[in-house]
Amino acid sequence: MFELEGQRVLIAGGSSGIGLGTAKIALEAGADVTIAGRSAERLEAAVASLGGKVETASLDATSDAAVEDYFAKSGNWDHVVTTLGKGGRGLIQDLEMKTALTAMDDKFWAYFRIARAAKITKGGSLTFITGGLGQKPAPGAAMLSATNAAVEGLTLGLAIDFAPTRASGMIPGPIDTPLWEQMPPDARKQYFEMIENKLPARRFGAPEDVGKAVVMLMCNSFMTGVVFQVDGGSAIV
Ligand SMILES: NC(=O)c1ccc[n+]([C@@H]2O[C@H](COP(=O)([O-])OP(=O)(O)OC[C@H]3O[C@@H](n4cnc5c(N)ncnc54)[C@H](OP(=O)(O)O)[C@@H]3O)[C@@H](O)[C@H]2O)c1
Incomplete structure (x- = not known):
């Protein structure tokens, strides 16, 4: 059903977690995958876990020069x-300004920079992984809410401008x-158990759960300008 044979896919952040899970699903769909990270x-461990079938790019997405240089040389992508x-x-009164600015640099400005420099084919896709706090705030996470909401706004604007x-x-x-x-191991264990009891899906998510939805977006040429959840029902509880 999902066919990416011969298509070039770049995953910035593909050496771990959600990016690595997405790389695995894109490979299964036949894509030529490149994973990027610092x-x-x-990167080496990710290549091994993917059976050696991916290219890698050493890239720091917080650097203007590195991102511009990489995309000037890497040609056209079908999906990024x-x-x-x-x-x-943290509560914003307790956050150092430097920490808050770094949070935006590491996510929003990195996404912006990549979107600005990447050459993506007509009908190809750009997918931003954002976070639920952008729509559903939680105590002590206003900065994360702001970062993810900014990513969502950028996404919708680019769906118009990049069409x-x-x-x-x-x-x-x-x-x-x-x-x-x-998170400290004990606190993490407790948190995972709490989530597994609370979520309608009754389990923590796996990176491939998100990867499957990202590959679906790549393959469905009528999907653009959407921001949606793959969250086990988190948004409704
Ligand atoms: N995990 C969750 O439960 C969850 C939930 C909601 C949203 N999210 C969002 O999903 C995204 C990914 O999370 P994850 O859990 O998959 O994290 P992760 O396992 O830590 O993976 C992050 C990836 O990004 C790369 N990376 C980080 N900074 C980079 C930079 N400046 N330049 C290039 N590569 C960079 C890392 O490699 P290097 O460090 O080697 O560069 C790594 O490959 C984040 O935006 C997170 O907020 C995650």
């Missing part, structure tokens, strides 16, 4: 996915990725 070690960023949690190249956003629910290793 750490050579993480960005899945980057972390940080910015007929498509732009969409994906809102993951809680997905089991290395991002959660920031």
Whole structure:
């Protein structure tokens, strides 16, 4: 059903978590996949876990020069996915300005920079991985809400400006990725159990759950200008 044979797919943030899960599903659909990230070690481990079938790009999406240089040389892409960023949690009175600015740099401005530089074919797609806090705030996460809401606004604007190249956003629910290793193990275990009891899907998400939806967006040429959840029902509870 999902056919990407011969299509070039770039996943910025493809060496871990949601990006890695998306790379796996895109490969299964026959795409020629490139995963990009900063750490050579993480890229190598990702290539091994994908059976060696992907290209890699060493890229820091927070650098104007690196991003412009990479896209000037890498040619046309059929599909580009960005899945980057972390940080910015806390009451804003307690957040250093530097931390807040870095949160926007690591996600919103990195996505903006890639969207600005990437050459995507007509009818191809750009998919931003955003986050549920953009639509459904939680205590102590106003900065994360702002970052993800900014990504959503950018997505919708680009669907107009880039047409007929498509732009969409994906809102993951809680997905089991290395991002959660920031949480102490006991607290993480408790949080996962709480989520598994509360979510209508009754489980934590896997990176491939999001990957399947991203590949569906790539393959459906009538889908653009949408931002939707793959979240086990998080948005309604
Ligand atoms: N996991 C969840 O439950 C969840 C829920 C909602 C939203 N999200 C969102 O989904 C996105 C991905 O999360 P994840 O859980 O998959 O995280 P992850 O496992 O930590 O993966 C992040 C990926 O991004 C790369 N990366 C980070 N900064 C980069 C930069 N400046 N330039 C290039 N590559 C960079 C990382 O590689 P390097 O560090 O080597 O560069 C890694 O490949 C984030 O935007 C997150 O907010 C996640």
